[in-house]
Amino acid sequence: MEKPQKTQEEQQSSPQMAAPDGGWGWVVVGSLFVSSALVFGLIRSLGVFFVEFVQYFGESAQAVSWITSIGLAMQQLMSPVSAAASNVYGARPVVMMGGFLSGLGFILASQATSLLHLYLTMGLISGLGWALIFTPTVASVMQYFTLRRSLAMGLGFTGVGLASFAFSPLFQYLVEAYAWRGALLVLGGLSFNMIACGALIRPLGKPKVVVKAENSTKLNKCSSLFSRICEGFELALLSHRGFLTYSVAITLFNAGYFIPYVHLVAHSRHIGFNEYQAAFVISVTGVADIVGRVASGWFSDLGRMRMQHMLVVWTGLLGLSLMLIPVAVVYSGLLVVSVVYGFCAGAMTPLAFAVVPEIVGMERMLGALGLLQLIESIGGLLGAPLSGWLKDYTGMYTLSFIAAGSFLVLGMLVTMTLPYFWSCTAPPPPSPPMKKSQDESIEDGLLKQTLSSNSVPEILCPLDDIPYSDKE
Amino acid sequence: MASFRHLILLLLYCDGMKTETTPSPQSDPVITTRKVVSKGQNQVTIQELAILKPQTIELSCYLTDIPNNPPYLTGYWTKDGKGIVNSEETVNRTNEQYILKKTFDILAKDLGNYSCIFKEIQTQVTFVLDVPVIKDKRDKPIVSYTGDSVVLACKLKQTPNTWNWYKANNTEKGLISVTANPLNYKIFINGNETKLTVLNLTEEDSGKYICSAEFDIKPSESYIELKVLSYIEPLKPFIAIVLEVIVLVTLIFLWEKCNKPQNDNISAGENELCSEQISKLTRDDSNGVENNTARQRKLEH
Numbered sequence: 164m165e166k167p168q169k170t171q172e173e174q175q176s177s178p179q180m181a182a183p184d185g186g187w188g189w190v191v192v193g194s195l196f197v198s199s200a201l202v203f204g205l206i207r208s209l210g211v212f213f214v215e216f217v218q219y220f221g222e223s224a225q226a227v228s229w230i231t232s233i234g235l236a237m238q239q240l241m242s243p244v245s246a247a248a249s250n251v252y253g254a255r256p257v258v259m260m261g262g263f264l265s266g267l268g269f270i271l272a273s274q275a276t277s278l279l280h281l282y283l284t285m286g287l288i289s290g291l292g293w294a295l296i297f298t299p300t301v302a303s304v305m306q307y308f309t310l311r312r313s314l315a316m317g318l319g320f321t322g323v324g325l326a327s328f329a330f331s332p333l334f335q336y337l338v339e340a341y342a343w344r345g346a347l348l349v350l351g352g353l354s355f356n357m358i359a360c361g362a363l364i365r366p367l368g369k370p371k372v373v374v375k376a377e378n379s380t381k382l383n384k385c386s387s388l389f390s391r392i393c394e395g396f397e398l399a400l401l402s403h404r405g406f407l408t409y410s411v412a413i414t415l416f417n418a419g420y421f422i423p424y425v426h427l428v429a430h431s432r433h434i435g436f437n438e439y440q441a442a443f444v445i446s447v448t449g450v451a452d453i454v455g456r457v458a459s460g461w462f463s464d465l466g467r468m469r470m471q472h473m474l475v476v477w478t479g480l481l482g483l484s485l486m487l488i489p490v491a492v493v494y495s496g497l498l499v500v501s502v503v504y505g506f507c508a509g510a511m512t513p514l515a516f517a518v519v520p521e522i523v524g525m526e527r528m529l530g531a532l533g534l535l536q537l538i539e540s541i542g543g544l545l546g547a548p549l550s551g552w553l554k555d556y557t558g559m560y561t562l563s564f565i566a567a568g569s570f571l572v573l574g575m576l577v578t579m580t581l582p583y584f585w586s587c588t589a590p591p592p593p594s595p596p597m598k599k600s601q602d603e604s605i606e607d608g609l610l611k612q613t614l615s616s617n618s619v620p621e622i623l624c625p626l627d628d629i630p631y632s633d634k635e
Numbered sequence: 636m637a638s639f640r641h642l643i644l645l646l647l648y649c650d651g652m653k654t655e656t657t658p659s660p661q662s663d664p665v666i667t668t669r670k671v672v673s674k675g676q677n678q679v680t681i682q683e684l685a686i687l688k689p690q691t692i693e694l695s696c697y698l699t700d701i702p703n704n705p706p707y708l709t710g711y712w713t714k715d716g717k718g719i720v721n722s723e724e725t726v727n728r729t730n731e732q733y734i735l736k737k738t739f740d741i742l743a744k745d746l747g748n749y750s751c752i753f754k755e756i757q758t759q760v761t762f763v764l765d766v767p768v769i770k771d772k773r774d775k776p777i778v779s780y781t782g783d784s785v786v787l788a789c790k791l792k793q794t795p796n797t798w799n800w801y802k803a804n805n806t807e808k809g810l811i812s813v814t815a816n817p818l819n820y821k822i823f824i825n826g827n828e829t830k831l832t833v834l835n836l837t838e839e840d841s842g843k844y845i846c847s848a849e850f851d852i853k854p855s856e857s858y859i860e861l862k863v864l865s866y867i868e869p870l871k872p873f874i875a876i877v878l879e880v881i882v883l884v885t886l887i888f889l890w891e892k893c894n895k896p897q898n899d900n901i902s903a904g905e906n907e908l909c910s911e912q913i914s915k916l917t918r919d920d921s922n923g924v925e926n927n928t929a930r931q932r933k934l935e936h
Contacts, residue, residue: 218786259884342778345869352876359883365891 187365188307188315191300194360195319198258198300201357202238202265202293204326205350206231211334215343220278227278230285237290238297239540245295246302246533247396253370254299258361261295262354264288269351273344285347289354296357298536301516302529303364310464312520316513317460324453324509328446371526400531405522405582410538412577413515416478417542419570420511422550422563423485423504430560434492447498448505455509463514470521471584474514478575481507485568489561522581546570666738669762670695676702676756685767685793688851689742696751696760698733708753710735715747743853766850767793769857776860781836787859789846790828796849798822798829803843803858811844836863 209231216227248257268289275281301316308315337346368374400406427448431441463473484504491497519535520528550563578584667690671682684692696710705728712722726733735751741764750761769789779785789798800822801808811831813820821832833840841863848855 339775339778341864341869342780344780344783345778345864348869348873349876352873352880355877355880356883359880359887362884362887 183367184308184310188304190363191304191307191365192315192319194363195300195304195316196322198296198322198357198360199320200322200326200330201354202297203323204330205354206234206293207323207327208330208334211331211338212343212346215338216278216281219343222278230281233282233286234290234293235543236540237287238293239536239543241291241294242298242536243396243530243533245298246529248295249299249302249529250371251373253366254303255361255364255366257299258296258364259358260361261292261297261299262357262359262361263292264295265292265357266351266354268292269347269354273347273351292354294536296361298532299529300360300364302532303367305517305520305528306367306525313463313470313513313517314457314460316517317456317458317509320456320509320512321453324449324456327449371529396530396533400523400527400534403523406531406534408577408581409519409522410535412574412581413535413539414542415570415574415577416511416515417539418546418549419482419485419567419574420508420546421543422546422567423488423508426550426554426560426563427488427501430488430564431497433560436494436497440494444497444501448501448508451502451505452509455506456513458506459510460513460517463517470514470518471578471581474511474518475575475578477507477511477514478571478578481511482568482571482575485571486565488564489559542570666691666693668693668695670697671760671762672697672699673758673760674698674700676758678758678760680760681763682761683763683765686741686746686764686852687766687793687795689740691738691740692764693736693738694749694751694762695734695736698735698753698756698758699731701733701756704728704731705755708733708755710751710753712737713750713752741852746853766853766855767791767848769846769848769855776862778862778864779836781838781863781865783836784832784834785836785861787831787833787844787846787861788828789848789857789859791848791855792827794827795855796851798824799847799849799854800829800831801845801847803845808845833861838863838865 213224213227213230216222216230217224220227245257245261265288268284268287268291271288272281272284275284301319304315304319305312334346334350337349340346341349428441428445431444432438436444459473459477463470468476481504484500484507487500488497488504491500516532519531523531546567550566553563553566554560556562669682669684669692671680673680673696686692698708701708707725707727709723709725710733711724712719722737724735726735733753735753737751739745739749746764746766748761748763750759752759769791777785777787787800800811800820802811803809811820811822813822819834821834823830823832829846831844831846841861843858843860845856845858
């Protein structure tokens with residue numbers, strides 16, 4: 164019974180928010196694994212149902228594809244709400260509620276008699292559920308880890324890749340055995356498992372807004388509700404230069420990231436490879452993606468390079484490989500480029516999240532995640548139609564791949580303008596100091612600098628330092 | 636008067652004679668020709684021909700690029716693998732080509748595989764004469780639920796005279812008539828496609844449904860299997876999964892609560908603040924889980 168002893172030790176040493184970096188943290192990583200599988204892996208495999216919907220409702224494929232668009236849009240738009248709720252109530256109840264809602268959406272969808280019902284149930288309700296699950300779970304994993312944050316994130320996100328492999332045949336079987344209504348019902352039940360995932364997220368400390376409300380007794384009851392909401396949404400972040408820069412960068416990343424997933428198969432068929440070859444390319448890309456996530460997480464935790472530099476490396480390589488895809492006309496060349504693309508795309512994902520606390524601080528990470536998802540959805544909404552239009556206009560996929568690659572390169576350039584990007588040593592607090600920072604005096608100097616330049620008073624900043632210096 | 640009657644009788648007789656002397660088939664005096672060109676020797680070529688109505692058809696095999704260019708070849712015809720009597724012919728070479736033709740009268744019983752075979756060079760051309768075959772059949776049964784409705788569809792490239800739907804009960808076919816059962820069936824026919832909608836499904840509606848495209852010569856059939864399930868079927872795995880989730884969640888919370896008293900005991904001498912916070916956390920957790928629905932609604936508004 165080692166685990167309960169460990170949790171007891173951790174809780175003794177951490178009155179507020181500490182990063183255990185192990186122990187129960189790995190259970191939370193497992194929770195992220197299952198959650199990301201049941202959210203994004205599920206979304207990616209819904210194609211099986213679309214064929215059934217087209218046949219049953221007699222609607223066009225485009226009308227049916229709106230279901231996932233609405234679901235994804237809800238997931239990203241409602242992220243700030245989910246982050247705010249977690250700031251107020253803690254991650255656990257929010258994720259459990261999200262699990263319940265996402266399952267409920269599918270159960271109601273199984274009774275649908277029109278496409279509109281599907282939009283409302285699978286789109287709105289489940290989308291809201293997914294939003295309530297994803298952001299707090301990611302934030303919790305990041306709270307649980309500092310030293311091995313990227314590895315934990317990488318491992319957690321492998322759930323998406325593995326689920327895409329496993330769910331397609333599973334959904335096919337469910338549809339054949341129970342028709343789409345029964346299959347949706349069973350999927351709703353499966354989504355309920357995310358309630359259990361939420362239950363696993365043990366809170367590390369009280370939710371931020373609750374702590375602030377308790378600490379500042381000066382505020383009276385009326386304004387405390389409003390300020391609670393404002394702080395829950397972390398609207399002050401919109402004036403933070405680092406955050407704004409990063410949100411622009413990540414919007415550009417998002418614009419280019421998803422395009423190849425949509426177009427790679429069609430492109431392979433277009434230049435003359437048969438169905439099996441095209442499917443093999445996708446599978447190879449998927450495997451490279453999974454490997455990339457874990458490898459990049461592990462490598463970045465070694466601490467050789469700063470996370471922001473690594474992010475630039477991966478996104479630069481990703482942009483380049485995207486632009487090389489149209490050049491590869493030989494099958495082996497296409498395979499090689501696709502492997503590189505898959506690896507870099509996977510490598511980029513954990514870093515894109517793990518770098519957020521470095522920029523805005525552990526304190527505001529949850530709200531930052533929520534706002535980021537909202538802002539990056541613009542990239543997703545613009546990227547896909549643009550590439551589709553480019554393909555229709557030119558008749559080939561070349562331009563759309565080049566556009567995707569250039570979005571990523573642009574995002575990489577924007578990332579290079581992040582504050583403190585060009586310094587080789589520690590990023591500034593209020594983020595946790597990296598292992599490489601040898602000299603504590605440099606840190607103190609930077610701390611004083613940022614404290615004076617920071618417009619938002621960080622009440623808990625001094626308290627923040629205590630657990631981290633303990634770690635050192 | 637008598638001569639007039641004689642004249643009419645004579646005319647009728649001649650008319651009858653005329654109909655008798657024209658060769659069968661009854662419908663089309665036009666002969667359709669189909670030709671296939673085969674290059675080289677040791678070739679096997681297969682050509683599918685869709686036959687919609689009884690007709691006279693002339694099948695031609697053209698052979699080119701035969702090595703050594705022999706002055707003549709012998710070829711014969713087979714139907715479904717069996718040689719046709721008196722079909723063997725000697726084909727002379729004309730302009731580097733060897734042409735073998737034969738005319739066939741095709742009725743329903745005459746549909747099959749017709750081949751012209753050249754023994755010396757082992758070349759064979761097969762014409763597959765059949766009614767149009769309904770493709771894109773689902774080999775898995777269509778599943779639906781009691782009380783729901785389902786659409787079964789058949790499609791062809793050619794347009795038949797009409798479509799008929801049958802329900803197969805063991806070995807017999809029962810024609811589905813919309814006028815007899817307007818509440819249960821709807822048939823939609825649009826040229827080369829047809830859809831059968833079965834409403835108010837019950838378990839007896841399960842089985843094999845046959846769509847039949849009626850052509851002059853012979854109907855072309857395809858079957859679709861329908862399986863009607865009751866709602867209990869998918870409920871079984873669903874309830875199993877929900878029970879599993881409930882068990883998991885209960886276990887997780889129980890395990891956490893069980894560890895808390897341990898913590899309290901061990902850390903009795905330690906921070907009082909710690910144990911206070913721990914008990915506050917458990918209270919917060921249980922409060923959160925119970926009241927979150929109400930709060931959530933408030934927050935979202």
